[in-house]
Amino acid sequence: MNKISKAAIIGGGVIGAGWIARLIENGVDVNVFDPASDAQQKVNAVLVNSREAYAKLTDGERRSEGAVQFFSGTQKAVADADLIVESVPERLDIKQTVYAEIEHYASSDALIASSTSGIMPSDLQSKMRHPERLFVAHPFNPVYLLPLVELVAGKKTDPKTIERASEIYKWLGMHPLHVKKEIEAFIADRLLEAIWRESLWLVKDGIATTQDIDDAVRYGFGLRYAQMGVFDTYRVAGGEAGMRHFMAQFGPCLQWPWTKLMDVPEFNDELVDLITNQSDEQSGHMSIREMEKIRDDNLITILRGLKDNRWGAGETLGEYEKSLST
Numbered sequence: 001m002n003k004i005s006k007a008a009i010i011g012g013g014v015i016g017a018g019w020i021a022r023l024i025e026n027g028v029d030v031n032v033f034d035p036a037s038d039a040q041q042k043v044n045a046v047l048v049n050s051r052e053a054y055a056k057l058t059d060g061e062r063r064s065e066g067a068v069q070f071f072s073g074t075q076k077a078v079a080d081a082d083l084i085v086e087s088v089p090e091r092l093d094i095k096q097t098v099y100a101e102i103e104h105y106a107s108s109d110a111l112i113a114s115s116t117s118g119i120m121p122s123d124l125q126s127k128m129r130h131p132e133r134l135f136v137a138h139p140f141n142p143v144y145l146l147p148l149v150e151l152v153a154g155k156k157t158d159p160k161t162i163e164r165a166s167e168i169y170k171w172l173g174m175h176p177l178h179v180k181k182e183i184e185a186f187i188a189d190r191l192l193e194a195i196w197r198e199s200l201w202l203v204k205d206g207i208a209t210t211q212d213i214d215d216a217v218r219y220g221f222g223l224r225y226a227q228m229g230v231f232d233t234y235r236v237a238g239g240e241a242g243m244r245h246f247m248a249q250f251g252p253c254l255q256w257p258w259t260k261l262m263d264v265p266e267f268n269d270e271l272v273d274l275i276t277n278q279s280d281e282q283s284g285h286m287s288i289r290e291m292e293k294i295r296d297d298n299l300i301t302i303l304r305g306l307k308d309n310r311w312g313a314g315e316t317l318g319e320y321e322k323s324l325s326t
């Protein structure tokens with residue numbers, strides 16, 4: 001059974017709110033627990049954006065929206081949930097304390113998904129009584145628009161848990177990517193971390209501003225990456241001679257000092273000030289809400305274009321829309 005009717009979100013910050021949006025869009029009722037006094041207000045602001053985004057993204061009739069209910073503790077929030085999503089801060093001790101509470105009150109066959117960006121699921125589940133139902137479901141912001149979710153099993157995760165989770169995320173319009181072996185930071189964040197480290201070096205060394213780096217991405221290879229990934233892009237770049245030719249041509253660069261990826265800049269106040277000041281100068285004239293709206297509108301246009309071409313993330317969107325009409 002791939003449908004679920006009730007989910008619990010523990011931690012309603014940026015990511016928790018994005019999960020709430022995706023779940024209610026698909027008719028799932030969602031219980032939320034977040035101790036922050038402004039949590040409900042922040043979630044509601046995300047739901048304003050997501051409702052607007054889905055109205056522009058999805059053709060045809062949408063599922064009738066699920067209800068959101070806020071609770072003052074984990075106990076009632078998880079009691080009748082089929083899927084429990086942990087989206088609390090990225091600290092192992094906080095997450096393990098949350099799992100202990102969840103296990104105390106949740107149904108024994110409820111799935112428990114962690115949104116962690118990089119902690120190994122084996123570490124997350126190490127103190128659990130029923131670790132077989134815990135897995136990582138790593139999403140990407142905004143969760144309500146981006147289809148990728150990386151699924152990662154720990155040593156004690158039951159393979160059936162991943163199978164069941166995979167079906168649920170497909171039903172939610174997502175593209176579950178099962179990471180074959182557990183590793184810190186999984187796949188996408190390892191790639192993003194490499195770009196982030198190199199970007200910090202380029203700004204620190206005065207070679208580029210934050211604006212220059214963003215332009216280098218968005219006017220060039222960023223556009224390619226939305227439709228073909230690393231390997232297909234380079235395959236095409238190799239011309240008719242293909243990948244073998246491409247590798248022979250650029251292989252020697254691996255030995256040249258083209259990157260500083262094995263080294264990281266020192267994280268200190270000077271670096272934080274340098275990056276923050278440039279970023280403020282670049283985009284400080286816009287509020288985060290305005291930037292989110294621009295981001296969402298651009299993503300919707302890209303996704304719809306890819307849907308017309310039946311390609312990549314657009315193919316996922318097309319399949320999802322077909323499932324809405326059946």
Ligand SMILES: NC(=O)c1ccc[n+]([C@@H]2O[C@H](COP(=O)([O-])OP(=O)(O)OC[C@H]3O[C@@H](n4cnc5c(N)ncnc54)[C@H](O)[C@@H]3O)[C@@H](O)[C@H]2O)c1
Pocket residue numbers: 010011012013014015016033034035036039086087088089090091094098115116117118138139140141
């Ligand atoms: N921000 C991203 O782009 C991103 C992307 C993918 C995954 N993640 C992961 O998602 C998780 C959440 O990140 P975020 O960016 O939403 O953080 P956030 O700070 O926006 O939200 C965390 C929320 O958890 C709440 N919280 C703290 N302790 C809690 C507890 N004991 N019980 C319930 N709620 C509690 C906080 O009040 C806060 O609202 C992290 O593991 C992070 O690594 C983040």
